[in-house]
Amino acid sequence: MPVRSGAMAIQQFPVSGSVRSRSGLALVMDGTLRIGPLIPIPQLLREMTVDPIDVMREAGIDPALFEDPENTISFTALGQVLSLCVARSGCPHFGLLVGRQGGISSLGIVGLLSQHSPDVRTALRNFVLHLHLHDRGAVPTLEVQNETAMLGYTIYQKNVASTDQIYDGAMAIAFNLMKTLCGAKWQPSEVLFCHAEPVDREPYRAFFKVPLRFDAERTALVFPATWLDQPMQGVNPQLRRILEAEIETLNVLSDGDFVSQLRRILQSLIVAGCPSVDQTALLLAMHRRTLNRRLNALGITFKQLLDETRFEIAQQLLRDTRMPMVDIAVSLNYASTSAFTRAFRRWSGATPAAWRAALQHD
Incomplete structure (x- = not known):
């Protein structure tokens, strides 16, 4: 730009x-x-x-x-x-x-x-x-x-x-x-x-x-x-309760877009290696059936959202690091490099290696 x-x-x-x-x-x-x-x-x-x-x-x-x-x-x-x-x-x-x-x-x-x-x-x-x-x-x-x-x-x-x-x-x-x-x-x-x-x-x-x-x-x-x-020193429990209430208010005001909230959670879970629907529902404090029902109402599936988020992280790793493809595949929880390559080609129309090489020639 x-x-x-x-x-x-x-x-x-x-x-x-x-x-x-x-x-x-x-x-x-x-x-x-x-x-x-x-x-x-x-x-x-x-x-x-x-x-x-x-x-x-x-x-x-x-x-x-x-x-x-x-x-x-x-x-x-x-x-x-x-x-x-x-x-x-x-x-x-x-x-x-x-x-x-x-x-x-x-x-x-x-x-x-x-x-x-x-x-x-x-x-x-x-x-x-x-x-x-x-x-x-x-x-x-x-x-x-x-x-x-x-x-x-x-x-x-x-x-x-x-x-x-x-x-x-x-x-x-x-x-x-x-x-x-x-x-x-x-x-x-x-x-x-x-x-x-x-x-x-x-x-x-x-x-x-x-x-x-x-x-x-x-x-x-x-x-x-x-x-x-290790316990924290100098903690003020009363101040903590005030802060928790203010943060709860901010969360309510800022999380109006349910899909954006889900993407943020999935980004953390993918990096941590546990991007399951059950873990996502747990962090949202809802049952997995409730999560799937809300996604269905929006015309999107959990797998679609997970794939889109994996694609975003894959692009970042290919663009900003020199990690080998095998390590990127492991980071994104793919069973093999070939599985990651097939998924990336489906998302972008190019292999990860070709996509990275094209960036270097821009």
């Missing part, structure tokens, strides 16, 4: 892409996220002797967007902004620098509820269940296998530039989030990135101080699952 500039381009992305609840919190629409974690961008640019106003205008957004953490920005605009930040500053790890300054406080009401949860497991469950109120272009996941836990983040929004920068920032924020929840002694055993290895790994080593793996199956923090049972 070409970068636009000038007054007409600014009008393309208004200061806020969402309406607000009575308490003034943003109702985040599909394909957008709260500006809160991105607030450091203008100051970082100034420190690198780059005029942030020029960058914002070239990206086609109003610089005033960054004056209120409850404003929202589209993922498309964010990708353009980060691409320009990297180009103008000459800093290839700009997204990491943005994320380093973020943490639980930058996640608004979702971060606050996590901070006042009784234990780390509940805190992360609240984070995963409610981050869609803050971010509707990606999904977080929490997976526990044997003695290992993985806190991940997967972008599903299409046609987003600089996803590597977004992933870097997300992992830095998640790292700071876990430090707040668990204390200074918490350390991941490994940090995974689904994008290619950067030319210079040193900024990543200096911040995370643990083994790093690039071109991984997903982007995630890997840590011992025993941390999940």
Whole structure:
């Protein structure tokens, strides 16, 4: 997508892409996220002797967007902004620098509820269940296998530039989030990135101080699952009840589109490896027959929705990572690479390999 500039381009992305609840919190629409974690961008640019106003205008957004953490920005605009930040500053790890300054406080009401949860497991469950109120272009996941836990983040929004920068920032924020929840002694055993290895790994080593793996199956923090049972300190139960009530109100206001809500849930379940109709119904607090009846009334089946969501994730993995086809097939819960190839050809008219090759020639 070409970068636009000038007054007409600014009008393309208004200061806020969402309406607000009575308490003034943003109702985040599909394909957008709260500006809160991105607030450091203008100051970082100034420190690198780059005029942030020029960058914002070239990206086609109003610089005033960054004056209120409850404003929202589209993922498309964010990708353009980060691409320009990297180009103008000459800093290839700009997204990491943005994320380093973020943490639980930058996640608004979702971060606050996590901070006042009784234990780390509940805190992360609240984070995963409610981050869609803050971010509707990606999904977080929490997976526990044997003695290992993985806190991940997967972008599903299409046609987003600089996803590597977004992933870097997300992992830095998640790292700071876990430090707040668990204390200074918490350390991941490994940090995974689904994008290619950067030319210079040193900024990543200096911040995370643990083994790093690039071109991984997903982007995630890997840590011992025993941390999940740690009780939280300084919890205010009364404040938690208030936050839960406000979040429930936001969920009711923002989940008017049942299919969009289902897609978000399926995106998380596919990445976690358990996209069944029973698990989906459980997360929606309804019987599977009720779920199927609602889908039938909309003229869509669960399998159709699951296939469409798998296709979206497959495109993201082919576009933004160098994962082998066999690993992508496993990530999407296919029994074999050939089964994934047949499904992708049915969706797109091309094999996954041909689709990826065509992107490289665009």
